[in-house]
Amino acid sequence: xxxxxxxxxxxxxxxxxxxxxxxxxxxxxxxxxxxxxxxxxxxxxxxxxxxxxxxxxxxxxxxxxxxxxxxxxxxxxxxxxxxxxxxxxxxxxxxxxxxxxxxxxxxxxxxxxxxxxxxxxxxxxxxxxxxxxxxxxxxxxxxxxxxxxxxxxxxxxxxxxxxxxxxxxxxxxxxxxxxxxxxxxxxxxxxxxxxxxxxxxxxxxxxxxxxxxxxxxxxxxxxxxxxxxxxxxxxxxxxxxxxxxxxxxxxxxxxxxxxxxxxxxxxxxxxxxxxxxxxxxxxxxxxxxxxxxxxxxxxxxxxxxxxxxxxxxxxxxxxxxxxxxxxxxxxxxxxx
Numbered sequence: 209x210x211x212x213x214x215x216x217x218x219x220x221x222x223x224x225x226x227x228x229x230x231x232x233x234x235x236x237x238x239x240x241x242x243x244x245x246x247x248x249x250x251x252x253x254x255x256x257x258x259x260x261x262x263x264x265x266x267x268x269x270x271x272x273x274x275x276x277x278x279x280x281x282x283x284x285x286x287x288x289x290x291x292x293x294x295x296x297x298x299x300x301x302x303x304x305x306x307x308x309x310x311x312x313x314x315x316x317x318x319x320x321x322x323x324x325x326x327x328x329x330x331x332x333x334x335x336x337x338x339x340x341x342x343x344x345x346x347x348x349x350x351x352x353x354x355x356x357x358x359x360x361x362x363x364x365x366x367x368x369x370x371x372x373x374x375x376x377x378x379x380x381x382x383x384x385x386x387x388x389x390x391x392x393x394x395x396x397x398x399x400x401x402x403x404x405x406x407x408x409x410x411x412x413x414x415x416x417x418x419x420x421x422x423x424x425x426x427x428x429x430x431x432x433x434x435x436x437x438x439x440x441x442x443x444x445x446x447x448x449x450x451x452x453x454x455x456x457x458x459x460x461x462x463x464x465x466x467x468x469x470x471x472x473x474x475x476x477x478x479x480x481x482x483x484x485x486x487x488x489x490x491x492x493x494x495x496x497x498x499x500x501x502x503x504x505x506x507x508x509x510x511x512x513x514x515x516x517x518x519x520x521x522x523x524x525x526x527x528x529x530x531x532x533x534x535x536x537x538x539x540x541x542x543x544x
């Protein structure tokens with residue numbers, strides 16, 4: 209039996225806790241929440257204990273094998289180190305940190321302490337995205353050339369309105385569009401150049417729109433759109449290759465469709481996606497637990513999370529300086 213603890217009782221904390229409570233051979237040992245009333249209510253619903261602090265949980269619980277950190281980004285480093293000090297494996301929500309130096313410190317610290325560090329880049333577990341990657345790998349549309357992705361909805365509400373503090377959250381690009389950066393890098397490899405524009409600073413602080421263009425070393429060009437300016441959350445993607453297009457639009461509640469030979473009038477071949485029984489967050493956490501138990505390499509590593517941060521921060525640099533940013537061979541950003 210693997211014993212888990214969740215730090216944070218907000219939306220993501222609730223998601224992690226609910227998932228653990230349903231897993232076989234996993235015991236949800238407790239939930240830590242600054243808002244103790246909220247943590248207590250969630251704990252009561254899931255049949256576990258609530259704690260005011262992480263230190264209180266460590267003192268009272270006999271075993272904690274893995275800890276989910278579902279806190280605001282500025283708190284990630286502090287709690288990753290606390291958990292590593294106690295010898296528990298760490299599952300940290302994205303982004304790992306606000307800065308690359310903090311993220312590298314977290315990764316190195318966990319290695320030194322001999323604990324695993326997992327990053328919550330859940331898009332790799334969404335069936336639509338998994339199937340699209342598979343279709344690309346199987347060369348169903350030929351060599352991919354141009355990609356478009358869209359992700360967004362309303363401005364997120366959270367404790368102390370911390371998303372509105374750009375220095376803490378990194379805004380739309382670091383907190384949300386990073387999902388697409390990670391996924392696209394998974395599909396197409398390393399990014400060579402980043403150019404971005406954003407509405408930040410031009411409009412109301414709780415409305416943001418950004419468009420990021422990525423040029424991959426493989427030659428693929430991706431246009432990545434993010435928004436905190438719409439009512440309903442939606443995601444879209446379109447992958448265009450020489451022989452066809454793969455497209456998905458969550459607002460249409462449609463399966464992934466690969467249209468081959470799109471220049472013909474017959475509409476091509478439709479490849480439907482079957483829905484999974486468990487939601488992607490459950491699948492992600494189940495996978496991380498499996499990796500803890502078997503010592504297998506996860507689908508998304510802490511280094512992958514670091515690379516996604518590199519792209520996000522390069523995009524923010526591009527917005528600030530109004531120039532494209534070239535990712536050099538050392539994985540750092542430089543202006544050309």
